[in-house]
Amino acid sequence: MEQIKTNLKDCFILKPRVFKDERGIFYESYNRENFKKITGLDVDFVQDNQSVSSYGVLRGLHFQHGPMAQSKLVRVIKGKVLDIVVDIRKDSETFGKSYSVILDDVDHLQLFVPRGFAHGFITLSKTSVFAYKCDNYYDKASESGIIYNDATLSLDWHLTKENFIVSEKDLELPTFEEAIS
Template sequence: MELQKTPLNDCFILKPNVFRDERGLFYETYNQKVFEKTTGLNVDFVQDNQSVSSKGVLRGLHFQRGEMAQAKLVRVVKGKVLDIVVDIRKDSATFGKSFSVVLDDVEHLQLFVPRGFAHGFITLSEQSIFSYKCDNYYDKASESGIIYNDATLALDWYLPKEEFIISAKDLELPGFEEAVS
């Protein structure tokens, strides 16, 4: 497994060793010992989630506050998504900065999203299966987010806005300034 740094502190991409032959391919999606050796982190993932989305579905930007904050290890099982993270840790040198990466079922890259980040993605292919591990349980009372089109962040979601499919709940999320105050 190879670790690739991103411009955001503590957020990185993991590139697994993929073994391919005439039968197809094989790779380990997660191995705690390899993860710890590669990243230097001892993360206790406690919840595994999966979503299925059609093209244009935008999920996020979500996070949990306080002691229920979550680190995530995300990957695409099928299809292609644009994954976006925003550092919302006020004491971080990269506070307010964002990073995006295309995750797909060809390269099998994984993104580690540390606690204190807002996270979201949009499906670029006809369908995607998105999987992620969390180091803390979902807690509705701690849930929050940032509106996808916040002017301060000025995120590029790659698709025309007319193609977006966004939940009513995500359309009511606050802007960046309100969300981090």
């Protein structure tokens, strides 16, 4: 496994070693000891989540705050998504900056999203199966987010708004300025 840096402090890509032959592919998606050796982090993932989405489904930008904040290790098992993270840690040198990456079932890249980041994705293929590990449990009272079309962030979701499928809950998320205040 290889670690690839992003433009955001503490946020990185993991590229697994993929073995291919006439039967298909095999790769190790997670190994705690290798993760620790490569990243220097000893993350105790406690929850696995998975979502299935159709083309244009936009999920996010979500985060949990306070003692229930979460780090995530995200990947796509099937399909293709544009994954976006925003650093919302006020004391970070990359505060307010974003990073986006295509995650798919071809390259098998994984994105490590540290605590203190808002996270979301949009499905670019007919369907996607998106999986992620969290180092803290989901807590509804600690949940928040940022509206996907926040003017301050000016995020490029790679699709036109006519193709977006966004939940009512996500349409009511606060702006970046409201979320960080």
